[in-house]
Amino acid sequence: MSNLDGKIVIVTGGARGMGASHVRKFANDGARVVIADVLDDEGHSVASELGDTAIFVHLDVTSEQSWTDAVETARTHFGPVTSLVNNAGIEFAAPLHETPVEQWNKVIDVNLKGVFLGIKAVAPDMLGARSGAIVNIGSGAGLIGYENLSAYTSTKAGINGLTMTAAIEYGKHGIRVNALHPGVVQTPMLRNAMDSNSDLKQALNDSVRFQAIPRMGETHEISEVISFLLSDQASFVTGVSLPVDGGLILGKATPLA
Template sequence: MGRLNERVAIVTGGARGIGAAVARLFAAEGAAVTVADVLDTEGAELAAELGGPARYAHLDVSTEDDWQKVVAETEGEQGPVSVLVNNAGILEWGTIEEQTLASFRRVIDVNLQGAWLGMRTAAPSLRRAGGGAIVNISSIAGITGYAGIGGYVASKWGLRGLTKAAALELAPDGIRVCSIHPGAVRTAMTADFDDSFTAAQPLPRFGEPEEVARMALFIATEATFSTGVEFVLDGGVTAGPPTTLTAGH
């Protein structure tokens, strides 16, 4: 028996990378999955691959009308939403002085406003489902700082805080809200990075999208006493700088 049998899930940014891994795992565990993305061809192909009750929906997460349409159509076709995975995100480079206002706003609109709109729009559906879980995909950039991607860092710290606020507000309805903070994961976003990028990590490799997907499944099904908390998958990066001690020191 699948751990998500008779559950309905929306996965944003679901056409590829982490989102696609989440959609595949959730479908394998019995969920009716809406793959939501702006990548229409890739998203539709994935939904067809998943088969069964899976469906694709075009969703620009920064647009309220898109969210209302996707949630209404998902509930109408599959039933009330019980799991929402806010995974859609973008990264744009630039120091605080270099990044344009338009670029900064674009990152905030997708990474932070998009998740806020998702929770705001889907919450009534989760109540109708009798409760459920919201999983917000943040980043270790929401735990520490990185130069050259200030807008991204701000959006991921904001999502971390928003997760905690939503967890407090939605707990009375049986809706848990947690954030996942991946480090370097092998996706299109990190395609230009070679293995030297992770060589100094305690676990010196890239993470895989499937590892993040398994954490999302754990939050949705097993972490029933957890809400408003961060789950970190970073190969040990945020544990601290590597240090070797010798006896007597």
């Protein structure tokens, strides 16, 4: 178990899916957690489960003002922010030539600009404390490319550049920045993606079938690794791009008969 005693963690997209799992795990590991999401009802519901250890704030990661307000609420309620998980994300599935520019822009805004704004918003607290840890959530799909996910994979690949640069800029100030790339994990996003695009559903099922570990991931399997990266146990780990994906990005394994 990771030790997050004394940590004040913002989790974007913490109202459901993997984000809600991360929130529960960090609270269980001793952190106080700020659930930051556009889904108010779901966010309040997760917060109320956790009592005094969690609050919900409405945050649209694409808005700089929204970030300023959320960090201020976190500071007022718990104290200066020590940790951030940039988990909020959206996908849009279509062949590249059928992807409307509005959808491209929307995915870039949430998945990449949102991560940039998040790091920017928490940096003053972390620089003041000369300590902090940030985990940016990419995707195994961003490491290998994925049919029908041009905007999504572009943002998730972009997260690596942003993570490495932030790690270089902030390491000397005691702040660690890492990227974690989940594989195929059963969440509302995955269910919606599979329901809305049969080609993508087939591709995802094939990916899992030929993986080294041939199954979908569970949300807690991602939360465990993020909790470690946020903890002081990972004090010499920065700038890494860590797949947590059952081997999705490796070569194909032959399935058992």
